Amino acid sequence: MEKTVLLKDGYIVLPDQTLTGSIRIKGEVIEAIGDLSPQEGETVIECAGCYFLPGGIETHTHLQLESMGTVTADDFQSGTRAALAGGTTTVLDFVSQEQGETMAHALERWHGKADGNCSIDYGFHMGLSEWNEDLKGEIASIVEGGITSFKAYMAYKDRMMVQEDEIYDLLEASDRLGATVGFHCENGLLIDVLVKRERALGHLSPYYHQITRPDEFEEEAIVRLGTVNQLLHANHHVVHLSTARGLSAINRLRDRGVRTIAETCPQYLLLDSSRYGTPASESFEAAKFIMSPPLRERRDQEALWQGLADGEIQFVGTDHCSFNFKGQKEMGRKDFSKIPNGAPGIELRMILLYSFGVDRGRMDINRFSEVTSTNAAKYFGLYPKKGILQAGSDADIVILDPRAEWTVSSAALHENCDYTPYEGFSLKGKIRDVFLRGRRKVASGSIVIDERDGRYLKRDLPFMDIR
Numbered sequence: 001m002e003k004t005v006l007l008k009d010g011y012i013v014l015p016d017q018t019l020t021g022s023i024r025i026k027g028e029v030i031e032a033i034g035d036l037s038p039q040e041g042e043t044v045i046e047c048a049g050c051y052f053l054p055g056g057i058e059t060h061t062h063l064q065l066e067s068m069g070t071v072t073a074d075d076f077q078s079g080t081r082a083a084l085a086g087g088t089t090t091v092l093d094f095v096s097q098e099q100g101e102t103m104a105h106a107l108e109r110w111h112g113k114a115d116g117n118c119s120i121d122y123g124f125h126m127g128l129s130e131w132n133e134d135l136k137g138e139i140a141s142i143v144e145g146g147i148t149s150f151k152a153y154m155a156y157k158d159r160m161m162v163q164e165d166e167i168y169d170l171l172e173a174s175d176r177l178g179a180t181v182g183f184h185c186e187n188g189l190l191i192d193v194l195v196k197r198e199r200a201l202g203h204l205s206p207y208y209h210q211i212t213r214p215d216e217f218e219e220e221a222i223v224r225l226g227t228v229n230q231l232l233h234a235n236h237h238v239v240h241l242s243t244a245r246g247l248s249a250i251n252r253l254r255d256r257g258v259r260t261i262a263e264t265c266p267q268y269l270l271l272d273s274s275r276y277g278t279p280a281s282e283s284f285e286a287a288k289f290i291m292s293p294p295l296r297e298r299r300d301q302e303a304l305w306q307g308l309a310d311g312e313i314q315f316v317g318t319d320h321c322s323f324n325f326k327g328q329k330e331m332g333r334k335d336f337s338k339i340p341n342g343a344p345g346i347e348l349r350m351i352l353l354y355s356f357g358v359d360r361g362r363m364d365i366n367r368f369s370e371v372t373s374t375n376a377a378k379y380f381g382l383y384p385k386k387g388i389l390q391a392g393s394d395a396d397i398v399i400l401d402p403r404a405e406w407t408v409s410s411a412a413l414h415e416n417c418d419y420t421p422y423e424g425f426s427l428k429g430k431i432r433d434v435f436l437r438g439r440r441k442v443a444s445g446s447i448v449i450d451e452r453d454g455r456y457l458k459r460d461l462p463f464m465d466i467r
């Protein structure tokens with residue numbers, strides 16, 4: 001008989017309740033949950049006082065991505081190792097199709113980077129840098145192959161930006177297959193105008209990045225996307241929502257019957273634009289926070305926390321896109337528009353949300369598990385294999401100790417980046433153990449099975465009925 005493992009006496013976090021009890025793992029799956037007594041020969045792990053959570057699902061990463069003349073600091077090895085240490089057991093990374101390239105070719109490139117290199121299970125979204133008839137001809141075979149979500153950009157003029165007629169056509173083609181499309185919502189034409197204007201004025205420090213991307217540009221793009229989608233009612237979502245204005249636009253669209261799913265990120269919940277300093281700042285430290293969309297105001301953070309708790313925002317990804325400060329961010333010392341955009345976050349996603357969300361009373365533990373795991377599993381076609389603690393599901397389990405207290409230091413993280421935007425943050429709660437399909441890969445906060453045994457996940461069609 002196959003040996004079983006009993007995770008004994010913790011708080012089992014389910015979507016609508018929390019039970020005190022145990023979880024039995026057999027092989028790669030959960031065999032039972034509830035009031036269980038140890039069986040003969042079984043490995044028993046004491047978990048009193050800890051939460052049992054479904055393994056985290058990270059919805060938004062750019063690992064090993066070539067961008068702005070350089071490549072991200074984290075590849076699939078370091079990125080997924082960091083994710084594992086932080087309680088994430090599934091990552092969804094963006095394939096980046098280049099202009100003129102087939103989706104099939106881009107996907108092959110991504111498998112070349114990821115296969116055999118991941119410490120956790122992984123799947124892909126198909127990121128598009130253009131939209132045309134050739135790509136439309138390929139979309140059915142991509143969905144057939146288990147990639148059921150696409151992504152398009154309303155920003156990055158000439159490099160990736162799509163406009164309303166293309167958005168309509170893409171959404172229609174995707175929806176006909178039952179797939180979904182995520183959109184980067186910012187007005188790319190106007191960003192370009194402002195970047196040119198600031199540079200012409202000699203405004204070249206990192207401070208000016210945010211000036212070229214005001215919150216109205218996000219709101220406007222969300223409304224424009226929703227206006228297109230009012231004609232189609234196609235599955236879609238807004239990626240990395242960053243503003244109160246954007247959220248209220250989504251809510252107004254919902255009132256008009258346009259169903260929009262929204263993702264936000266820890267940086268928009270926890271960091272604000274004071275990190276960019278002032279127009280007179282001599283320091284280049286602000287480059288660490290150059291990302292798109294940029295950091296916003298405190299009132300935006302509060303609106304996003306509220307939206308997350310209330311069911312207006314459905315899940316949290318990090319947009320992990322790491323560049324070292326030395327040598328990479330520094331490429332833009334003389335011109336903010338040359339600073340590689342992005343920041344690390346994959347390792348701290350779960351614990352930041354726990355510490356500032358649950359421990360600070362902004363959401364309960366059940367909502368926490370929904371926005372870090374269950375909703376993403378449903379929307380991205382992985383449920384109930386992933387995203388829930390129940391008999392028959394993969395034994396992807398996080399044991400979180402809510403009593404621990406610690407301070408973030410980039411030196412102690414597994415991310416391969418020379419800084420973290422969360423340096424010095426005081427956190428409550430720690431990821432104690434992590435199981436990937438029944439294997440205890442993290443024990444007492446340390447990676448104990450350091451193997452690239454992550455599997456590629458072919459995904460089902462999205463399930464839209466999440467809150």
Ligand SMILES: [Zn+2]
Pocket residue numbers: 060061062319
């Ligand atoms: Zn992104």
